[in-house]
Amino acid sequence: MLSTHMIKGETDHMKKLTLTLSAVTVAATVLAGCGGGDNGENSSAGTNAGTNASANSGTNASSNADSNANTSASGNNAGSKASGEVVTIRTSITDGELSKDQIAEFEKDHPNIKIQLEALDATKLAAELATGDAPDVIRMSGVFDLPGYVIKGIAMDLSDRIANSSVIKSDDLLPIADIYRFDGKTVGTGPIYGLPKDWSNDYAIFYNKKAFDAAGVPLPDSSKPMTWPEVIDLAKKLTIKDGKTVKQYGLSATEWGKTEPNFNNMLQYLLSAGVNMNGDNNGSIDLNKPAAKDYLNMWVQAVKDGIGPNSINNDQTSGGDLFLSDKAAMIIDGYWYSGAIRSNEKSKTHLDDYGMLPTPTAPGGTRVAPTGGATGAIINKETKHPEEAWTFYEWFFGGKPADDRAKTGWGLPVFKSKMDLLPKETAFDKQVNQVLQDELQYTSQYLQTNPYLSSGGWPIFDKYAAPLYFGKSTVEDAITGMTKDANVVITEAMSAAGQ
Amino acid sequence: MKDRTRRTFAFYLMVSPWLIVFLLFGLYPMLYGLFLSFTNYYGFNIHHLKFTGFHNYHNVFTDTDAMHALGTTLVVTAFNVPLGVLLGLGLALLLNVKVRGVGVYRTIFYLPSIVPALSSVLMWKFMFSSNDGILNNILKLLHLPEVNWLGYDYATVSLVMMLLWGAGGGVLINLAGLKGIPRELYEAAEIDGASGLSRLTHITLPLMTPVIFFNVIMGIIGSLQIYLQPILLTGTELLARPIEPNYLYFVHAFQQIFAFQRFAYGMALLWILFLIILLLSIVVFVTSKYWVHYETDQEG
Numbered sequence: 001m002l003s004t005h006m007i008k009g010e011t012d013h014m015k016k017l018t019l020t021l022s023a024v025t026v027a028a029t030v031l032a033g034c035g036g037g038d039n040g041e042n043s044s045a046g047t048n049a050g051t052n053a054s055a056n057s058g059t060n061a062s063s064n065a066d067s068n069a070n071t072s073a074s075g076n077n078a079g080s081k082a083s084g085e086v087v088t089i090r091t092s093i094t095d096g097e098l099s100k101d102q103i104a105e106f107e108k109d110h111p112n113i114k115i116q117l118e119a120l121d122a123t124k125l126a127a128e129l130a131t132g133d134a135p136d137v138i139r140m141s142g143v144f145d146l147p148g149y150v151i152k153g154i155a156m157d158l159s160d161r162i163a164n165s166s167v168i169k170s171d172d173l174l175p176i177a178d179i180y181r182f183d184g185k186t187v188g189t190g191p192i193y194g195l196p197k198d199w200s201n202d203y204a205i206f207y208n209k210k211a212f213d214a215a216g217v218p219l220p221d222s223s224k225p226m227t228w229p230e231v232i233d234l235a236k237k238l239t240i241k242d243g244k245t246v247k248q249y250g251l252s253a254t255e256w257g258k259t260e261p262n263f264n265n266m267l268q269y270l271l272s273a274g275v276n277m278n279g280d281n282n283g284s285i286d287l288n289k290p291a292a293k294d295y296l297n298m299w300v301q302a303v304k305d306g307i308g309p310n311s312i313n314n315d316q317t318s319g320g321d322l323f324l325s326d327k328a329a330m331i332i333d334g335y336w337y338s339g340a341i342r343s344n345e346k347s348k349t350h351l352d353d354y355g356m357l358p359t360p361t362a363p364g365g366t367r368v369a370p371t372g373g374a375t376g377a378i379i380n381k382e383t384k385h386p387e388e389a390w391t392f393y394e395w396f397f398g399g400k401p402a403d404d405r406a407k408t409g410w411g412l413p414v415f416k417s418k419m420d421l422l423p424k425e426t427a428f429d430k431q432v433n434q435v436l437q438d439e440l441q442y443t444s445q446y447l448q449t450n451p452y453l454s455s456g457g458w459p460i461f462d463k464y465a466a467p468l469y470f471g472k473s474t475v476e477d478a479i480t481g482m483t484k485d486a487n488v489v490i491t492e493a494m495s496a497a498g499q
Numbered sequence: 500m501k502d503r504t505r506r507t508f509a510f511y512l513m514v515s516p517w518l519i520v521f522l523l524f525g526l527y528p529m530l531y532g533l534f535l536s537f538t539n540y541y542g543f544n545i546h547h548l549k550f551t552g553f554h555n556y557h558n559v560f561t562d563t564d565a566m567h568a569l570g571t572t573l574v575v576t577a578f579n580v581p582l583g584v585l586l587g588l589g590l591a592l593l594l595n596v597k598v599r600g601v602g603v604y605r606t607i608f609y610l611p612s613i614v615p616a617l618s619s620v621l622m623w624k625f626m627f628s629s630n631d632g633i634l635n636n637i638l639k640l641l642h643l644p645e646v647n648w649l650g651y652d653y654a655t656v657s658l659v660m661m662l663l664w665g666a667g668g669g670v671l672i673n674l675a676g677l678k679g680i681p682r683e684l685y686e687a688a689e690i691d692g693a694s695g696l697s698r699l700t701h702i703t704l705p706l707m708t709p710v711i712f713f714n715v716i717m718g719i720i721g722s723l724q725i726y727l728q729p730i731l732l733t734g735t736e737l738l739a740r741p742i743e744p745n746y747l748y749f750v751h752a753f754q755q756i757f758a759f760q761r762f763a764y765g766m767a768l769l770w771i772l773f774l775i776i777l778l779l780s781i782v783v784f785v786t787s788k789y790w791v792h793y794e795t796d797q798e799g
Contacts, residue, residue: 123737123757130542130762152543257735314629314647456759462740470651489759496541
């Protein structure tokens with residue numbers, strides 16, 4: 001409340017000031033924060049781009065201090081090894097993938113390099129890339145991100161370094177490593193831009209025998225793949241309901257979410273069906289294909305039938321929780337999930353109840369067991385410290401951490417020689433390994449993603465798929481809408497890339 | 500006059516730390532964003548930008564998603580702001596009563612506004628859930644049909660319910676406002692024999708209008724920019740697309756920028772939102788002279 005002793009003139013003056021300030025506050029609150037919550041850093045998106053010629057300016061005070069010190073002291077960071085200067089390499093590899101102990105070990109062997117982990121989600125990374133503040137070693141999905149990053153000129157060509165490396169031996173690499181090769185048009189050919197840290201046959205199925213027993217359904221033959229409609233039918237049989245209450249579901253589609261179709265899963269189906277949605281030079285996509293419609297029809301019915309937690313039954317329990325607590329009989333996941341089963345408190349005491357089934361196919365389709373992630377990293381082309389970044393890169397992807405990773409069984413190595421390190425003690429390990437050996441013969445094909453759409457396919461798919469579950473749209477309209485929306489993004493991204 | 504100059508100088512001196520930070524980290528990025536909204540910026544082509552004139556702005560009005568999202572956002576705001584302001588005021592009136600343990604109640608009602616959005620959404624998600632969610636269990640107890648709180652028909656209602664849960668955030672400023680009303684006015688009214696209700700309508704409410712005015716303005720600004728809650732209510736990550744009824748304007752901008760790297764278009768979307776907020780704020784400011792009572796004005 002304003003003081004009652006104030007004369008009117010002053011009050012008006014104060015009111016004017018208050019109004020001015022309020023107006024400014026309005027402006028500030030609206031525009032300064034594109035992200036007001038967890039993503040405050042988003043506001044920097046698209047704001048200082050262009051002013052940052054140097055890759056390391058911005059986000060991290062300590063790393064900047066380090067790199068600035070280097071620049072002024074040695075003048076040339078490439079020579080810092082010799083001069084004993086310490087260089088900080090920033091990476092978005094997560095702390096779950098690179099432990100403090102491993103970092104300490106590396107830093108002990110390489111006193112000139114400090115490793116700094118930077119927790120990044122897709123939104124923050126997009127902002128950092130836009131402003132030239134991205135880390136030196138950028139973690140990413142090989143399948144969905146790599147081609148786009150190459151087109152955008154973010155990835156450094158590592159072909160020569162890998163060819164000359166004594167740690168990463170080219171002839172020891174499995175064909176799957178080629179997913180980080182891209183010639184501008186086709187994945188798998190052209191320069192090498194990176195390596196996966198590990199990978200999996202991500203659309204395979206894991207089963208929970210207890211849930212099969214509860215439904216009185218025998219386990220499927222693990223020596224040959226089912227078709228997706230067979231999987232859905234099986235899931236229906238495995239779903240046990242008591243009136244309206246679900247006692248057990250047949251299928252979890254993902255470990256984190258709902259049993260609904262998704263873009264990535266559709267790409268595997270299309271790959272098996274031999275259908276490519278991409279037009280010439282990836283300049284457009286067309287989903288108006290019978291296989292895409294079959295896929296959607298099959299899944300919409302599956303959602304309506306409630307074979308797993310979904311938007312209609314509004315069960316908020318995650319797929320992984322259900323599977324590990326014997327409340328879902330199957331889960332769609334690759335080899336890496338065996339690591340989750342081995343380490344989870346609920347499952348590790350009775351591993352024999354679990355096993356892997358081969359990646360299903362489209363009806364009448366060919367057998368394919370592609371990876372849906374191949375998480376790995378590239379070296380940022382703009383890095384100020386390419387030598388040190390490479391030293392770290394070589395160690396993380398080919399050195400001791402690679403061995404450590406393989407031994408845990410949380411994913412498959414990219415080196416033939418490291419395949420022997422995978423767990424193979426228990427009956428569960430043996431069952432999984434046996435199916436894996438079979439699957440490995442079908443991993444040479446890659447999901448046919450579109451480099452200009454990168455990871456935008458998922459939200460576009462969701463936009464048009466969700467109304468289908470509630471009967472608010474038709475499959476025809478959904479396919480048309482997905483195609484249209486994706487092509488808007490592709491056309492704009494191509495034009496921005498100068499193509 | 501000289502005194503006024505001195506006062507003005509002192510005023511700007513005192514706000515200067517904020518002002519400098521605002522100019523550097525607020526205004527400059529905003530104007531840079533404005534500049535980018537006239538280009539084909541896609542997150543990586545900063546060195547070879549093409550100017551596209553008003554193309555992005557034109558696209559906003561032909562983008563059915565954007566227009567639909569704007570409509571939904573205005574509807575959510577139309578419910579969220581008045582209900583939120585009323586609830587905040589009502590709570591403050593109750594919490595202004597001198598009863599034992601009022602401090603505890605004040606804390607309880609204020610608590611939701613300091614719980615991070617992520618945690619509160621997670622909590623509500625389980626309350627809205629159909630399997631053992633508390634809301635459906637209550638409906639079951641009352642022998643009412645269970646509903647899908649996060650499905651097409653109820654998702655927006657659920658969102659507004661969840662947002663109103665944070666209405667206690669306004670209690671702090673409302674209480675400050677209530678405490679600022681001179682006691683003499685109530686004493687005088689009591690002597691004149693005014694009832695509790697007429698004291699509320701003739702003293703409390705008129706004198707609270709500046710606070711209500713502030714809450715309405717801030718409510719509108721905040722409400723038009725909601726994005727985290729609808730995304731997380733039906734999705735599990737930030738780039739997840741909320742179910743259509745909860746697809747708000749800011750979510751659309753967020754998706755365009757971060758899921759599709761349409762930075763320039765996203766900037767255009769946000770500048771249009773800025774204009775809408777500015778317009779609504781002006782409307783509230785202009786109408787305020789009819790309903791906001793400044794104690795000093797009445798005396799002057």
